[in-house]
Amino acid sequence: MPSFKRKKDIMGKTLFEKVWEAHAVRELSNGQTQLLIGTHLIHEVTSPQAFSMLRALGLKVRYPHRTFATVDHIVPTDSQQEPFPDFLADAMIKELRKNALEFGITFFDLPSGKQGIVHVVGPEQGITQPGTTIACGDSHTSTHGAFGAIAFGIGTSQVRDVLVTQTMAIGRLKVRRVAVEGKLRSGVYAKDVILHIIRKLGVNGGTGYAYEFAGSTFDAFSMEERMTVCNMSIEGGARVGYVNPDETTFAFLKDRPFSPKGAAWDQAVARWRGFASDPDCRYDDCVEFDAGAIEPTVTWGINPAQAIGIGESLPTVAGVSESERASIQEALAYMKLEEGQPIKGLPIQVAFLGSCTNGRLGDFMEVARLIKGRRVADGVKALAVPGSQDVAARCRDMGLDKIFTEAGFEWREAGCSMCLAMNSDKLVGDQICASSSNRNFKGRQGSTTGRTLLMSPAMVAAAAVTGCVSDAREVFKQ
Amino acid sequence: MALQKITNVTGRCVTVPGDDVDTDRIIPARYMKCVTFDGLGEFLFYDVRFDENKQPRQHPLNDPRFQGASILLGGNNFGCGSSREHAPQAIARYGFKAIVAEGFAEIFFGNCTTLGIPCVCASKSDLQAIAGIVSSRPEQEMTIDLVNLKIEIGTQTFPCTIRTSAREGLTRGMWDSIGELLEGNDAVDRVASGLPYMQR
Numbered sequence: 001m002p003s004f005k006r007k008k009d010i011m012g013k014t015l016f017e018k019v020w021e022a023h024a025v026r027e028l029s030n031g032q033t034q035l036l037i038g039t040h041l042i043h044e045v046t047s048p049q050a051f052s053m054l055r056a057l058g059l060k061v062r063y064p065h066r067t068f069a070t071v072d073h074i075v076p077t078d079s080q081q082e083p084f085p086d087f088l089a090d091a092m093i094k095e096l097r098k099n100a101l102e103f104g105i106t107f108f109d110l111p112s113g114k115q116g117i118v119h120v121v122g123p124e125q126g127i128t129q130p131g132t133t134i135a136c137g138d139s140h141t142s143t144h145g146a147f148g149a150i151a152f153g154i155g156t157s158q159v160r161d162v163l164v165t166q167t168m169a170i171g172r173l174k175v176r177r178v179a180v181e182g183k184l185r186s187g188v189y190a191k192d193v194i195l196h197i198i199r200k201l202g203v204n205g206g207t208g209y210a211y212e213f214a215g216s217t218f219d220a221f222s223m224e225e226r227m228t229v230c231n232m233s234i235e236g237g238a239r240v241g242y243v244n245p246d247e248t249t250f251a252f253l254k255d256r257p258f259s260p261k262g263a264a265w266d267q268a269v270a271r272w273r274g275f276a277s278d279p280d281c282r283y284d285d286c287v288e289f290d291a292g293a294i295e296p297t298v299t300w301g302i303n304p305a306q307a308i309g310i311g312e313s314l315p316t317v318a319g320v321s322e323s324e325r326a327s328i329q330e331a332l333a334y335m336k337l338e339e340g341q342p343i344k345g346l347p348i349q350v351a352f353l354g355s356c357t358n359g360r361l362g363d364f365m366e367v368a369r370l371i372k373g374r375r376v377a378d379g380v381k382a383l384a385v386p387g388s389q390d391v392a393a394r395c396r397d398m399g400l401d402k403i404f405t406e407a408g409f410e411w412r413e414a415g416c417s418m419c420l421a422m423n424s425d426k427l428v429g430d431q432i433c434a435s436s437s438n439r440n441f442k443g444r445q446g447s448t449t450g451r452t453l454l455m456s457p458a459m460v461a462a463a464a465v466t467g468c469v470s471d472a473r474e475v476f477k478q
Numbered sequence: 479m480a481l482q483k484i485t486n487v488t489g490r491c492v493t494v495p496g497d498d499v500d501t502d503r504i505i506p507a508r509y510m511k512c513v514t515f516d517g518l519g520e521f522l523f524y525d526v527r528f529d530e531n532k533q534p535r536q537h538p539l540n541d542p543r544f545q546g547a548s549i550l551l552g553g554n555n556f557g558c559g560s561s562r563e564h565a566p567q568a569i570a571r572y573g574f575k576a577i578v579a580e581g582f583a584e585i586f587f588g589n590c591t592t593l594g595i596p597c598v599c600a601s602k603s604d605l606q607a608i609a610g611i612v613s614s615r616p617e618q619e620m621t622i623d624l625v626n627l628k629i630e631i632g633t634q635t636f637p638c639t640i641r642t643s644a645r646e647g648l649t650r651g652m653w654d655s656i657g658e659l660l661e662g663n664d665a666v667d668r669v670a671s672g673l674p675y676m677q678r
């Protein structure tokens with residue numbers, strides 16, 4: 001039937017399909033696609049071995065002008081003065097510097113004023129753009145999807161592939177539309193939205209999918225909020241997460257250092273607009289959440305789906321399905337918590353504000369607004385770690401650093417810091433940390449018995465000033 | 479690049495129990511302070527294998543009965559979390575040649591495949607049966623047959639699955655895609671030339 005066929009032909013496409021098709025080079029013999037990676041971001045932890053492989057094979061970086069480097073994981077945040085006291089960390093930054101120089105790669109080095117966490121720097125510099133493909137040897141590369149890019153976290157062998165060929169071998173993903181509709185209640189943030197989604201869909205619910213975050217809630221979000229959500233796609237098992245580009249996206253990118261300028265800007269915006277999913281596109285799956293039902297959410301366990309609303313109590317072993325019991329018991333034992341206990345009131349010893357999830361200007365502005373004139377509770381170590389030197393500078397310009405230090409926070413230099421504790425910022429023993437980061441795995445924050453509770457920056461602030469897990473809405477009378 | 483064709487893997491097994499075993503647990507972040515992957519094997523599962531004083535804890539990898547095992551048995555969502563290739567590298571350098579689990583996290587799966595480590599899936603009940611055999615007869619060898627998608631241990635046979643692209647790559651000796659990617663260079667430049675943001 002011709003009419004049926006025509007209808008099929010004109011069926012719309014998702015952003016994922018459009019970007020994929022624009023970057024697909026050819027099909028490989030194993031059925032995967034050779035996909036062009038337009039933007040390659042690298043950092044010190046997952047790139048040195050790849051450069052060694054290049055040297056061993058006698059190969060060059062194919063598109064050095066599309067490769068951008070920064071240093072984030074191992075940088076000390078108490079002082080960025082070199083040489084670093086940790087000689088292993090010092091060797092890593094020197095290696096990256098050497099590689100960037102030798103292969104002609106732009107490096108946002110420490111003296112540049114632009115250094116920071118790779119997923120903060122890319123957007124901030126205007127490198128992250130709609131309709132592009134991005135890869136980085138880091139699983140939170142999904143962050144860049146907030147701009148309507150398809151951004152993949154990759155391993156070191158793939159870093160090598162992208163350096164050498166500007167492509168990688170990858171199978172096409174399915175697309176799930178994850179819609180959140182409505183207005184968030186006051187005191188509920190983007191972080192709560194993504195923790196809620198992961199709680200409901202599970203830590204491997206997204207395996208094989210790209211998540212398209214859509215609906216009126218995301219439409220109303222700022223770019224920073226969209227980044228917070230896309231950042232944690234991977235915690236829900238989805239390798240890629242994205243939001244369709246719109247006026248908010250374009251306004252953010254205007255006049256950034258690497259954004260197109262002049263006539264090229266207008267052309268770019270017109271082009272970017274075209275990448276958004278068509279209204280009549282087909283998704284492989286759709287789910288919808290009601291924004292008004294989302295509470296400030298806190299993780300209590302050892303994976304990001306083990307989360308509850310601030311007013312709820314921990315699950316009981318008898319109350320969950322048979323298949324979940326072992327992991328709940330393992331989490332309770334590690335966290336040294338009782339089944340059924342309320343999360344509110346649990347004492348904390350450390351508060352960490354930072355990371356690629358919540359280390360951007362808006363996060364520091366919001367927390368500064370809340371803690372102004374308040375004090376960090378006795379016995380709590382509170383760290384504020386800007387995601388980039390640019391964020392740090394803007395905070396200083398606005399006097400936010402003073403608000404933090406006057407409240408009793410340690411104000412640090414840019415880096416990943418206690419998100420994964422590859423520098424000297426670590427938990428000690430079984431300390432409990434209220435953290436704005438993205439992973440609560442066993443030992444993640446540098447102590448093999450350390451305990452992490454993931455939450456929004458406002459909830460970290462509430463925990464910091466009260467010394468225990470608290471409802472920020474009550475603490476700050478919102 | 480001529481790579482070995484991996485059609486089957488035979489070896490003794492060890493079970494690392496639990497779901498959602500993340501790459502932070504497989505190789506703690508502090509051991510990623512390195513510019514080569516050499517020597518990572520000794521830090522595999524370090525924080526669950528050793529206590530603060532570097533004394534061995536009770537862990538299957540410390541159990542003398544399972545020394546020399548080359549097939550790792552895991553739970554669901556194995557290898558979730560960080561994309562660090564240090565995790566599969568540590569697994570390979572410790573001496574593992576294959577992993578059987580209920581399910582794998584995506585990036586980890588891809589990283590392993592590129593290193594020539596087959597990650598095959600078996601059902602929860604079959605994995606339990608296999609783990610039972612292994613714990614009563616640790617010396618028993620097992621074979622993963624990637625061509626016929628079955629696992630043989632003793633007199634028993636279990637079905638297994640693996641993503642087709644990975645199976646193709648492994649069995650045809652093309653699991654590291656770099657050679658084939660390099661052949662596409664001209665086509666790459668053509669696609670890139672049509673994308674404004676790729677221009678200088």
Ligand code: SF4
Nearest residue numbers: 140355356416419420
């Ligand atoms: S802040 Fe944390 S999650 Fe983000 S890149 Fe750094 S270590 Fe990874």
